Amino acid sequence: MSLKIKNLSLSIADKAVCTQLDISFNPGEFWGIMGVNGAGKTTLLQTIIGLPNHSTQLNSDSGKITLNELNIYDYKRLELAKNIGLMLQEYEYNFPSTVLEATLIGRHPFINNWQWENKNDKTLANKALDAVGMASFSERSVNTLSGGEKRRLNLATLLTQNPDYYLLDEPVNHLDLKAQLEILSLLKNIFKQKKQCGIMVIHDPNLAYRYCDHMLLLYDNGQWISGKTQDILTQDNLSRLYHCPIHQLNDEQHTLFVPLHA
Amino acid sequence: MKLKKHPLIFLSSLILLVFLSFNFALLTGSGNLSSQEFFSLFFSLIDGTASPLHQSLVFELRLPRALAAFAAGALLSIAGVLMQVLLRNPLADPYVLGVSGGSALAALLAMLMGFNTLWLTGSAFLGALLSIFLVFSFAHSQGCWTISRLLLTGIILASGWGALISFVLVISPPEKIHGMLFWLMGDLSYDRPLLPSYLILLFGFIFTMAISRQLNILLWGDIQAGSLGINIRRLRTYIFFISSLLTAGAITLAGSIGFVGLVIPHLVRLMIGTDHRLLIPASALMGGALLIIADTLARTMLSPQQLPVGVLTALIGVPLFLYLLKRSQ
Numbered sequence: 183m184s185l186k187i188k189n190l191s192l193s194i195a196d197k198a199v200c201t202q203l204d205i206s207f208n209p210g211e212f213w214g215i216m217g218v219n220g221a222g223k224t225t226l227l228q229t230i231i232g233l234p235n236h237s238t239q240l241n242s243d244s245g246k247i248t249l250n251e252l253n254i255y256d257y258k259r260l261e262l263a264k265n266i267g268l269m270l271q272e273y274e275y276n277f278p279s280t281v282l283e284a285t286l287i288g289r290h291p292f293i294n295n296w297q298w299e300n301k302n303d304k305t306l307a308n309k310a311l312d313a314v315g316m317a318s319f320s321e322r323s324v325n326t327l328s329g330g331e332k333r334r335l336n337l338a339t340l341l342t343q344n345p346d347y348y349l350l351d352e353p354v355n356h357l358d359l360k361a362q363l364e365i366l367s368l369l370k371n372i373f374k375q376k377k378q379c380g381i382m383v384i385h386d387p388n389l390a391y392r393y394c395d396h397m398l399l400l401y402d403n404g405q406w407i408s409g410k411t412q413d414i415l416t417q418d419n420l421s422r423l424y425h426c427p428i429h430q431l432n433d434e435q436h437t438l439f440v441p442l443h444a
Numbered sequence: 445m446k447l448k449k450h451p452l453i454f455l456s457s458l459i460l461l462v463f464l465s466f467n468f469a470l471l472t473g474s475g476n477l478s479s480q481e482f483f484s485l486f487f488s489l490i491d492g493t494a495s496p497l498h499q500s501l502v503f504e505l506r507l508p509r510a511l512a513a514f515a516a517g518a519l520l521s522i523a524g525v526l527m528q529v530l531l532r533n534p535l536a537d538p539y540v541l542g543v544s545g546g547s548a549l550a551a552l553l554a555m556l557m558g559f560n561t562l563w564l565t566g567s568a569f570l571g572a573l574l575s576i577f578l579v580f581s582f583a584h585s586q587g588c589w590t591i592s593r594l595l596l597t598g599i600i601l602a603s604g605w606g607a608l609i610s611f612v613l614v615i616s617p618p619e620k621i622h623g624m625l626f627w628l629m630g631d632l633s634y635d636r637p638l639l640p641s642y643l644i645l646l647f648g649f650i651f652t653m654a655i656s657r658q659l660n661i662l663l664w665g666d667i668q669a670g671s672l673g674i675n676i677r678r679l680r681t682y683i684f685f686i687s688s689l690l691t692a693g694a695i696t697l698a699g700s701i702g703f704v705g706l707v708i709p710h711l712v713r714l715m716i717g718t719d720h721r722l723l724i725p726a727s728a729l730m731g732g733a734l735l736i737i738a739d740t741l742a743r744t745m746l747s748p749q750q751l752p753v754g755v756l757t758a759l760i761g762v763p764l765f766l767y768l769l770k771r772s773q
Contacts, residue, residue: 232670233667233670233671258673259670260673264673267671270667270668273668276533276663277663278713278718279660279718280717283660283717283719287660287661287672288672290657291673293657295654296654343672
């Protein structure tokens with residue numbers, strides 16, 4: 183089982199996101215994607231799940247994305263949703279719903295038309311809420327949540343969907359320091375135990391270094407590098423990525439990247 | 445929020461409300477009855493001992509009118525729910541994309557030319573369809589349609605229709621103006637075919653129930669819904685056409701009655717939340733009941749003078765809505 187990107191070239195409004203991208207995402211791996219603002223990280227995630235923005239140009243003649251050797255565009259959408267899930271960077275919701283209802287939408291691909299969620303679905307949703315520390319919020323209205331609580335809710339929805347591949351768009355955005363560590367170690371454990379795979383857009387190189395075992399860096403001219411985190415996250419690569427000098431500090435236990443003045 | 449836990453009790457009480465509002469509509473009318481006469485009339489109608497005059501008054505005049513009011517209210521309420529999902533905006537109503545404008549223009553033209561009721565309803569329906577296709581083809585021209593593009597197209601076309609309607613009103617002879625204004629504010633007083641509207645209502649209701657869980661998810665945005673396995677483009681097209689068809693059915697039946705399609709979905713959401721599997725049937729029942737009550741009041745309050753039912757829906761709906769809004773805080 184694997185999710186593969188083969189020879190993919192993507193651009194948004196004539197600006198290259200990646201040229202001839204080749205990557206294989208495998209079960210149990212936790213990938214980090216880094217790049218400057220507007221590099222196309224979100225676009226790449228949306229393309230992987232088969233929902234490219236209409237301004238995205240997909241050079242489909244050369245590249246393709248396959249899940250278990252089958253092109254993702256040949257999957258039925260519901261079938262794909264059982265395998266790949268996406269946590270959005272942000273959402274806007276203007277209607278009264280409870281946290282539990284919002285979490286349960288993750289079960290949609292698994293429930294037939296005309297059927298309601300059963301006990302098992304509700305158990306999964308409650309477990310997911312518990313895992314992200316939102317168990318006591320299940321009857322709260324989603325409109326009353328803070329930014330960080332909304333992120334946790336989105337993650338709970340994705341955990342309820344329980345796909346093989348988790349596409350995560352800045353999942354720890356808006357979270358406090360301790361919560362960032364809790365959520366990332368939760369994800370890391372899940373991927374390891376359930377042999378699932380995470381593909382996460384993240385801005386903090388220190389968190390990426392700590393939790394991701396593989397990295398993809400998208401440079402702003404369409405070039406990219408990927409591989410094991412220790413090989414990719416170096417001060418040279420990061421300095422090139424962000425166009426500013428970044429210094430690496432090491433002690434016995436930690437590696438830290440510190441941006442210097444540009 | 446407690447009602448949410450008991451959806452069946454809630455729906456049953458709404459069915460009871462519909463039943464009571466039918467009773468109210470059938471037994472109330474010009475010529476005031478005391479409550480004792482009211483009940484004796486009710487039972488005599490049931491066991492068939494009522495006078496032939498009462499029988500025909502109730503079953504040939506009031507019943508068709510109450511049935512029309514129920515259908516129009518239910519159609520508008522479901523259409524309102526759908527339009528609010530399509531535009532992901534709780535402030536949308538069935539008329540926001542200009543469906544009523546095209547329909548009203550066609551109906552007024554039919555009145556101006558002195559066509560009979562059948563032609564009038566027919567042209568109102570065709571006008572609504574024309575308006576739907578205009579909005580769809582303009583908003584859809586680049587193969588994709590964003591919410592803002594759809595809204596912009598609809599609002600622009602609606603103002604175009606509005607200008608043409610004013611034009612027709614100005615050039616119409618004075619003796620026809622009264623009927624036209626009545627139609628524009630919602631009018632259930634003339635005789636009309638009921639079957640087409642009920643077929644549209646039945647079809648629309650079943651179809652909407654079939655996609656109701658997808659509606660819940662679409663509210664979270666296109667990308668989220670797409671990632672959960674929903675074919676966004678197809679679903680949006682379905683919602684657009686179904687809600688427009690329902691609106692066209694309602695307008696054809698009763699003219700453009702305002703307020704129902706906007707306020708009923710909100711009212712029901714305040715009571716039971718946003719789950720469309722419950723929201724849609726509840727809105728249909730509530731909207732139907734409200735319109736029956738409003739129409740009965742419209743024809744009796746100042747009798748023999750009749751009021752446009754749109755005036756009554758707002759007079760009942762506004763305080764009810766404000767009360768629920770205040771209570772839900």
